[in-house]
Every structure is written in structure tokens, then in C-alpha cells.
Amino acid sequence: MIRIRSANYPVALAVLYINIPLVLFYYYWLVNPWKILTATLFTGLTFYQIFASSNIQIQISAIEKTKIFLLTAALILVSGITGIGGSSTLDLIHHLQKTYDFSSKSLPIYYDNPSAYASYYFGFYIVPGLILKHVSNIHLLLGIWEMLGLYLGLTWLYLICKRNFYHILLLFFISGVLSFIMPLLEGKNLLSSSYFYFYETRWNLLPMYLSLRWVPNQFIYTLIVTGIVLYLRPKELVNLSSLFIAGLFWAPFVAIILGIIYLLKVWPEFSKTKVKNLSIYLGLNVLATLGVALYLLSNQTSSEIEFTLTSSETIFNYLLLLFGEIIIFYIFTEKRYKLLLEMKITIVLLLFLPMVKLGVGNDLYSRATMPLLLILYLYFIKSLTYPSQWKWAKILLIGIVSFLPIKYIGSNLKHFSWRPHYVPSEIKDNYDLILRDYQSKTVANQYLMKENSIFYKYLLDNQVGR
Numbered sequence: 001m002i003r004i005r006s007a008n009y010p011v012a013l014a015v016l017y018i019n020i021p022l023v024l025f026y027y028y029w030l031v032n033p034w035k036i037l038t039a040t041l042f043t044g045l046t047f048y049q050i051f052a053s054s055n056i057q058i059q060i061s062a063i064e065k066t067k068i069f070l071l072t073a074a075l076i077l078v079s080g081i082t083g084i085g086g087s088s089t090l091d092l093i094h095h096l097q098k099t100y101d102f103s104s105k106s107l108p109i110y111y112d113n114p115s116a117y118a119s120y121y122f123g124f125y126i127v128p129g130l131i132l133k134h135v136s137n138i139h140l141l142l143g144i145w146e147m148l149g150l151y152l153g154l155t156w157l158y159l160i161c162k163r164n165f166y167h168i169l170l171l172f173f174i175s176g177v178l179s180f181i182m183p184l185l186e187g188k189n190l191l192s193s194s195y196f197y198f199y200e201t202r203w204n205l206l207p208m209y210l211s212l213r214w215v216p217n218q219f220i221y222t223l224i225v226t227g228i229v230l231y232l233r234p235k236e237l238v239n240l241s242s243l244f245i246a247g248l249f250w251a252p253f254v255a256i257i258l259g260i261i262y263l264l265k266v267w268p269e270f271s272k273t274k275v276k277n278l279s280i281y282l283g284l285n286v287l288a289t290l291g292v293a294l295y296l297l298s299n300q301t302s303s304e305i306e307f308t309l310t311s312s313e314t315i316f317n318y319l320l321l322l323f324g325e326i327i328i329f330y331i332f333t334e335k336r337y338k339l340l341l342e343m344k345i346t347i348v349l350l351l352f353l354p355m356v357k358l359g360v361g362n363d364l365y366s367r368a369t370m371p372l373l374l375i376l377y378l379y380f381i382k383s384l385t386y387p388s389q390w391k392w393a394k395i396l397l398i399g400i401v402s403f404l405p406i407k408y409i410g411s412n413l414k415h416f417s418w419r420p421h422y423v424p425s426e427i428k429d430n431y432d433l434i435l436r437d438y439q440s441k442t443v444a445n446q447y448l449m450k451e452n453s454i455f456y457k458y459l460l461d462n463q464v465g466r
Contacts, residue, residue: 010060010159011053014152014224015243019046021123022246024130026291028107031461038291045242045288052239056232058159067165068158072151075172078412079209081216082143083420086412089214090437093422097433098122099142100424102129108461111431111448117460118431119299119449123250124217139420149220150212156227160378167381174377175207175404176325177397195404198317201308202362203354205325205369208377209405213412218251218367225258226371230342230378234266245289252296253368257349261342261371291459298453301446305364306357318354326350329380332394337379346375360442 019042026038080088083096101109102125109118122129128138128145135141154168161167175195183193197204211219225243232240244262247255270278309315330338330347337343350372358364384394428436435444449456456462 010058010152010155011056011228011240012050013148014156014228015046015050015053015240017149017152018123018221018224018243018250019246021126022249022292024126025122025249025295029295029461030291030459034291034459035461038288041284042242042245042288045245045284049239049242053236056236060155060158064158064163064165065155068154069151071165071169072147072154075212076143076146076150078409078416079213079216080412080416080421081146081212083139083422084143084418085416086409087415087417088412088421091214093424093437094430094433095125095217096138096142096422097424097428097430098125099129099132100138101429102126103132104426105429111429113429113432113435114445114448116300116451117449117456117462118447119295119455120447121217121249121252121296123246124220138424146216146220149224150216153220153223153227156224156231157378159231160227161382164385167384170381170398171374171377172209172212173402173405174381174398175210175401176205177328177400178320178324179404180400181324190403191407195408198321201314201317201354201357202360202365203317203321204362204366205321205373206366207405208374209408211370213408215367215370218254218370221247221250222254222258222370222374225255226374229258229262229265230375234269237262238266238269241285242288245285245292248289248292248296251367251370253364254371257368258371260349261345264345265341291455294453294455294459298449298455299446300448300450301359307355308357309355321354322351326376328397329376332383332388332390332397333376333380334383334386337383340379342375343379346372350376 023039023043023046026042027035030038076082077085080086081092081095083092098120102122109122110116111118128141132138132141157168157171158165179193179196180190182196183190195206195210206214208219211222225247228240228243229237241262244255244259247258273281309318326347333343350369353365353368353372356364384398388394431444431447434447435441438444449460
């Protein structure tokens with residue numbers, strides 16, 4: 001019998017943490033026989049891949065684990081993403097309510113106000129939400145879930161940074177140059193100015209600390225899986241395809257971007273595999289993906305892709321974005337890192353993604369760039385330890401780009417409270433809150449399922465809405 005050794009825990013725990021939500025989704029959302037078939041298939045794939053990866057040995061000392069744990073706890077408390085601690089964002093209310101809806105509603109989630117089933121990536125919420133049926137403290141429960149995920153993500157980043165603790169700490173003190181320069185050019189108060197982005201095209205390139213505050217539901221997945229993709233060798237990555245399938249239920253655009261990097265990295269290993277074995281392996285992965293893919297396609301949002309570079313103004317803004325948020329870090333990155341496959345893919349995608357816009361909020365750009373920006377920042381930070389004639393330029397750059405995260409951290413601490421910032425209830429579900437806070441049915445309807453979709457007609461267990 002193959003055993004999961006303690007030195008394999010970063011892999012095994014990461015796979016279980018990411019994959020369990022999709023198993024629960026298949027069990028609670030699908031009608032029989034698809035419920036049993038998909039849940040059994042993906043559970044089998046999950047444990048097969050854990051056992052197949054049991055030879056990956058990673059030794060982390062107790063002192064190292066303690067340091068990562070303390071950083072995790074500090075980030076969660078200061079950012080306020082549990083609803084306790086530092087003042088967080090408007091989206092915190094929605095994160096808490098989505099979690100609470102799993103404990104107060106029958107599954108699949110059905111919203112009474114629009115009389116429609118939910119269609120949204122609930123990977124982050126489903127586990128704490130179901131446990132909440134038996135536990136009364138949502139803030140503590142969500143905090144434990146976030147602690148586990150963020151701890152796993154930071155562990156992988158720690159390994160990538162060659163166990164340099166200060167490097168992963170610095171990661172949360174980096175942002176783009178434009179949030180420093182543009183307020184000065186516009187005559188605004190630098191101390192009170194907010195994060196800068198191009199509003200019309202929604203080129204929203206969130207730095208790491210702000211991503212943690214706004215979208216912990218997608219950021220935690222990004223940290224874990226980006227870390228795994230960068231740290232493990234292609235031969236070790238081959239048996240971890242389930243992370244990208246389950247990722248569609250956590251953060252679809254992030255999972256697709258990381259899936260592209262994953263496939264390009266492991267392709268040499270696939271090419272060595274016999275055609276029959278490769279066909280079976282790919283076939284099982286496609287079958288395991290089909291249910292969640294059809295679920296996401298059932299969403300009511302039907303936005304067309306727009307080309308953004310249609311005027312001299314947007315072209316100028318595009319160049320500002322590239323130089324102020326991307327190229328400035330790439331210039332100071334060591335050549336050895338620039339030659340890595342994942343870095344080449346990252347730069348190509350960061351150059352291409354601003355050219356298209358999907359939907360009013362352009363989630364394609366703001367979410368798909370999360371792992372790309374993480375990769376860029378990581379290799380820039382790793383380059384700081386190498387001798388360079390540009391030492392003082394790098395120090396100046398760090399001083400400039402750390403200004404924004406420090407402002408937000410200071411603001412969080414200024415409004416720190418041990419009292420919950422929001423307590424969800426059954427009075428309003430997540431759909432009602434979105435409608436109230438954004439005053440837009442278009443935004444709220446992004447959470448709803450189309451009744452004429454394939455998923456609704458043939459796969460959904462629709463007993464709740466009848």
C-alpha cells in the first residue's frame with residue numbers, strides 16, 4: 001500500500017484543499033446518475049494523483065513552518081478577510097454571505113428573488129459553508145479555512161524563493177509604478193489617493209496585497225497552484241492535472257491561464273507516453289472537466305469580446321500600462337529567469353491580454369493576470385539577491401512600488417476591530433446584496449443560470465426550484 005509521508009504533505013494537502021469542493025459540487029448539483037459518476041470519477045482521480053505524487057519529498061522544519069504560519073495569521077488579521085481585524089472591502093460582505101448561503105439554503109443554491117439557480121464559481125465557499133450548518137461562528141470558521149489555504153500557498157512560494165522568508169514578505173509590499181506616479185501627475189494627495197487603474201478598459205492589475213483583500217476566493221487558489229507549477233519539475237507535475245479541473249470551480253480564468261503554462265511545461269513528458277495510455281489519461285480528464293465546464297457555460301452573462309486598442313488614447317494607455325506595471329519589473333529581472341518557459345509565457349500573455357475586453361468589468365483581464373503578475377513579481381524579487389550595477393535603481397523602485405501596499409495596510413490597521421464588520425443572515429441572500437450594493441441587475445444576474453442551458457436541462461438536480 002502506498003502511504004502519504006509527512007514530507008509529502010504540501011502536495012497532498014494542496015490537492016485535497018483544491019479538489020474537495022469540486023467533488024461536493026458534483027454531489028450536490030448534479031442529478032443521478034451523473035452525480036455518482038462524476039463525483040466517483042473525480043474522487044478517484046484525486047486520490048490516484050495524490051498517491052502518484054507520493055514520491056515528491058519536501059522537508060520543512062518546525063521553525064520554517066512557524067514563520068510561515070505567523071505571516072499567514074498576520075496577513076489574514078490585517079487584511080480583514082475573515083470579517084474581523086483590519087477594515088476590508090465591500091466584497092467582504094459578499095464573501096461572507098456566499099459562505100452563509102450554503103448553510104441556510106438547500107443545494108443546489110436557488111435565489112428566490114429572481115427565481116433562478118446560481119451559476120458561479122463557489123469553490124472557495126462550499127466547504128466552510130457546509131460545515132457552518134453545524135458551527136455557529138462564521139468568522140472563525142472562514143478564518144480557519146483561509147488560514148489553511150493561505151498557509152499552503154505561502155509554503156509553496158517559500159520553496160520557490162529558496163526558503164528566503166523576506167522574499168515572500170516583500171511580495172505583499174510590491175505594486176505597479178502607476179499608482180505612485182499618476183496621482184502626482186493629476187495633482188492628487190499621494191497619501192490619500194487610491195489604487196490606480198484604467199477605468200474605461202478596466203485594466204485592473206491588482207498587486208498581491210490588494211488581491212488578497214478583494215478576491216481571497218481566487219487569490220488563495222492562485223498562490224497554491226502557481227507555486228506548485230513553478231516549483232515542481234515537469235515529471236512531477238504530470239500527475240496533478242486535477243488541480244486545474246477543480247480550479248474552474250475556484251477561479252476559472254486563473255485556472256485556464258495556469259493550465260496553459262502547465263500543459264506547455266509537461267508536454268515533453270506527455271510526448272514520451274504511449275498513445276493508448278495518453279488517450280485514456282486525457283479522456284478521463286476531459287470527462288472529469290465536462291460537468292463543471294457546462295455549469296460555467298450555463299451562466300446568464302453573455303458578453304462579447306471587444307478589441308480595446310481602437311483609439312490613440314487607449315494605445316497610449318496601453319503603453320503606460322506595459323511600462324509602468326510590467327516592463328519596469330522585467331528589466332530588473334535576471335537573465336536566467338527571463339529564459340524560463342513560464343516567464344516567456346507570462347510576458348506574452350501580459351502583452352496580449354490588455355488588447356481584449358470581456359464584459360463590463362473585464363474580469364478576463366483582472367483575474368487572468370493574477371498568476372502572471374505573481375510570476376513576474378516572484379522572479380523580480382528573486383533577482384534582488386544577485387550582484388548588479390543597478391542596485392540603487394532597484395532599491396528606489398522598491399521604495400516607490402511599496403508605497404501603495406503600505407498605505408492600504410496602514411488604513412486596515414487604523415480601522416482594526418475585533419468586532420465583526422458584517423454578520424450575514426437569511427434576510428438577504430447574496431443575489432439581494434449584489435443587487436443592493438451595485439444597483440444593477442446586469443451585475444447581479446452574473447450569478448444566475450440560464451434555463452435553456454445544457455446543464456440546466458440535463459445535469460442539474462433541480463428539485464429546489466420546482
